[in-house]
Amino acid sequence: MIAELGDLIGAIGPRLRAFRLARDLTLATVAEESGLSISTLSRVETGKRQPTLDVLLPLANVYRVSLDHLVDAPPTGDPRVHLEPRSMASGGVIVPLTGYPGRVRAFKHVLGPREPRLVAHDGHAWLYVLAGRLRLLLADDEHILEPGETAQFDPTTPHWFGPADDNPVEILHLFGPHGDRPVSRLDGLGPR
Incomplete structure (x- = not known):
């Protein structure tokens, strides 16, 4: 010991x-x-x-x-993950699902109504709508995503996302800070 x-x-x-x-x-x-x-x-x-x-x-x-x-403490035998929701300055709540800064990270966002404000930054973003309707602005383009739909984009493009109406939207957000993308092990294994 x-x-x-x-x-x-x-x-x-x-x-x-x-x-x-x-x-x-x-x-x-x-x-x-x-x-x-x-x-x-x-x-x-x-x-x-x-x-x-x-x-x-x-x-x-x-x-x-x-x-x-x-x-790198040894496991205590308790398999539960203790998530720590945080309020966002721009409105809504974010729940980090992974704790590995510098790699692709996963978050759950619950976003309430808020004014669009386009931002741009390095990385790669992937969104999955869990509940509600998501409004995604990418430069001059607008997209409405329903539950079960996904979007991925280069966040160097000015963008904003939030509820498409007055109801909150819940999304799963994967973000790669250095342009890393969530990759399926099946990518490239299609018909030849």
Whole structure:
């Protein structure tokens, strides 16, 4: 048991370094965002300092992951996933379904009526309508999606999505921050 705990603690530094590098962040950037010194971050990443909660909590916040995911804590035997709904500044609620920033992520959105405001950013977006009707604006084009319908688009195109009427809409939203796309293992396996 003690050896397993030592192995777990010894793996945290390299894991923190992997989180930082996967996000293309420098030690200086993480230090600025976390309030920790570059020296502390470097010593923790290289194993010269044991990570403590006063270091791990700010890093979990910077990397936007739970503390148990950050340290790769062993499972507790409870298979339930504890989702954390968050209110969005633009209105509605978002529920992150995955916790892997830097890769394709899944969210459930519940969006209420709001004014359209086109935005553009890097990545790749895929939407699936669970309930309600979704209004999707892509530059000068408008699309109405019904439950069970999907859309995918390059979010560098100015876009907005929300309810098509006065009722809320629920969607499943997959987003790849670097243009990553949700890919089926069956892609390319059609008739030849």
